[in-house]
Amino acid sequence: MQVLILQITRFVIDDIIPHQRFNLIPWIGVAIALTSLLQGGLNFVRTYLMSLVGQQTIYDVRNELYQHLQSLSMSFFEN
Secondary structure (H helix, E strand, O other): OHHHHHHHHHHHHHHHOOOOOHHHHHHHHHHHHHHHHHHHHHHHHHHHHHHHHHHHHHHHHHHHHHHHHHHOOHHHHHO
């Protein structure tokens, strides 16, 4: 998504400014804003999913450890 914003900027510098098509600048602003919003949304989803997977993994490891400790005999803990 970051590359897309750079390509839009390149288009403005290489095409719009030299040909003086300044009526397209508001549309370019809208395109950059929408791209930024999409990028932010995707970053949120990525961060949320990574946190969800990480917390689930920690939960599973802790439960397995607890189940293992519960299965040990009392003599193990006395020694």
